Amino acid sequence: MSQPRVKWMATCASWTWGLGDEGVASVLEELEQPSNKRELMDFLEGNTKTFLRSGLDPGKSVKLEVACGEDLLVGETSANPLESLDATLSGLLIPLIDNTMVEKEAWGQCNEEQKSEFTASIRKISTGLGHALKSMRGGIELRGIEKVDGLLGEKLLQYAAVANYISIVEENPDVTLEFESLVEVWSRQVEQYLENSLDYASANKIYGHEPGPKTEIDFWMRRMQKITAVTEQLKSKSCRAVFGTLHAVTRVGQDVAPKSRQVVFNTLRRWNRVEFLITEAFNEAQDNVKYLNTLEKFMEPLYTGTPDMISDSLPALLNAIKMVYTIARYYNTTERLTNLFTKMTNQMIINCKAYLLGDEHPDKLWETKPVVLIKKLRACLNLNEVYQEQYHFNRKKLLALPKGKQFDFSETQIFGRFDLFCRRVLKLVDMFSTVHQFESLAACRFDGMEQLVVSSRTIMEEFRNKRHDLLDFHNNRFDRDYVEFN
Template identity: 30%
Template structure:
């Protein structure tokens, strides 16, 4: 005979399940309706932005639109488009969890917790950026953004940090902002200001300096050497002298520590071998290439020195020293080599950094400014040759002078060709003559150019 209570419980469970399903259906219908409402708000201005982002990400505009519609609120668009509204609106493109039912659509074939790469409206103060940030900027807010003026009132930018935030920021500044700044002619009140030209150049130099600063940090990070950690050793038991003395009497422990030390030895030896190899540089490389090289070397050797002076390495050395291990002989030799290499890199960076500021005009100035700077430049190089412990050889100083000369030639070429934007023979003859006579006031040069252009050479 069936148990009436059991049947009643099953009926109650079925009823509860039915209610849950009904509630879920109601929520899905509500979220879908909200999504349709968001879609109805879309204008040509929205779709203009979707098209730009789709083109940049190699996606279809419809795909971008569907992803953006997943956002539960369009308030960021309203704030950005409104008169007196926000100056930026940002989107993030990266891997993230599949949106829940609140987005108003279903992602078939994907389970809860699965991840997909998608674009979505987001605030960088709330979402950690790991992929790309795409953002639109408006320079003024005195008019509302409409489908008619969106292409005039907004500009699009993208920050890609898939290679790291420092690299991404440097790329954005050097490949987007810097070219735009250098091609800008309308500087507003600065064009009429007495010190306008100097202020503009100072701003450009500041921008260039900041990019160099970011690249330097990135270079230091990339140059660091990470020696293998000794994860199977409990270093908390090697703190006191008694602990280390006991470890030195344990042959198994000694063999482990010797193995760790030899692993570090081989890694350091490989770094030294690579640093001794002939540097591969372009024949036209400038003086900043020399500075960057030694900064990388300093970061590399300093990270190794930091490891050697760390508590773990010192504990290993102390135990093996008590044991009088033969492995220490090889270690002391390579320790001395690293110390010498670190001192050389420190000394070279110290002196070359005095040259760095003087060299900046070779990269950003014209031949006239550059010529005024030659005497100071040669004085600094002379000081480096006379005082530096490692740059006092003919080979080193000749190589440095060659790099300076390379950059002078490049600066003159950029001046003549308007930074590579126009060939000599495509420019007005008198303009070319004027540029050349800035440094070479010779009538024969001018006459030669005229004859060549007339003959089509």
């Protein structure tokens, strides 16, 4: 272990496994023996440190007297390789792709549509991988499961039949009382989650002030994963031992049953209701995820397209929503569809702002050519018009089927924010149309025009110096100054 290269590798390994240099070096010395290959494989379970030779001929030996160099690549993989892949995608690959979007040379002959499709696919893979990892990590952790191992110890593996559970009741009445208390805790825990987790107001806080429609898919996916985590825990040997023991209480005679026998009956009756709620909640989440996933491809333009592209995609999206609303078993309530439409509206507003500004500060709007800006502003207005037209078109189609589900949603709640945004956009169209007119007049040479042009420029500069966020439609100070501007 005297070679600098080996010492350096041992130091790298110590960072991965949390061991001191001397400890790693001594372990590696022992594991170098041919007879210890199996032990080496066991030792490498979990986080892995990888050392790869690079740029060397197969026959060329490694310079052990050099600690590190260009001939050796070092990497680390976590115990769960999916976490490493997720970190690589979200932290390295996707940001790298985003940075090359403006570099035409990096994309070769790909057009804008192909670039958008590729980036959307990569993001979808990354999102799906993130969902999978969340599912593996679980959600609700049933409290007190570790007590079961402590109460039963090595006997836990022996109890796999009714007769064995009965022997627990007969020999350990105190254990039965502990198990009954555990199930009461689990019942309260699951009931509380199932009751509180459907609160949309609280759930939307997780996703920020203006959640988009994809958060609806994420919400039900998370709920399904957390419920799955509960059912997986209930399949464990510890949980099976708890319920097996309590059910055994109902089978033994009164002479050997604990004094709390009736309490156990009540606890199991309550748990049966909880199990029904778990099954129903899982079926609901699974069904909602299935139907919402069919909408995802129609929602993609809301995130990646321009307002004109979104306008073109709305007929298919609204028709798909209508179909889900009429045939879904659970996702067919006024509250849920209103919530979905509201999130779609949020995303359209976000998209319009990004279309007008990109990643620039709102002040940059003043530096955009008025003709170009007005065209973009009108595209945003058109999107709102098409959105409401398609909504009412599908509403009328459902009215023709009086026995079916109807689009009886609050239009104020769905379209209210977009209408407010468009009122601001109309004012901007009017304002920048005025700017364009005066710029055109400034290019002309008429007697008496100079004073008018100077006056108009002064008014515009005064308005601009007030530093309003032109797209913040909740800012009432802009509206007051706009009246003065006119």
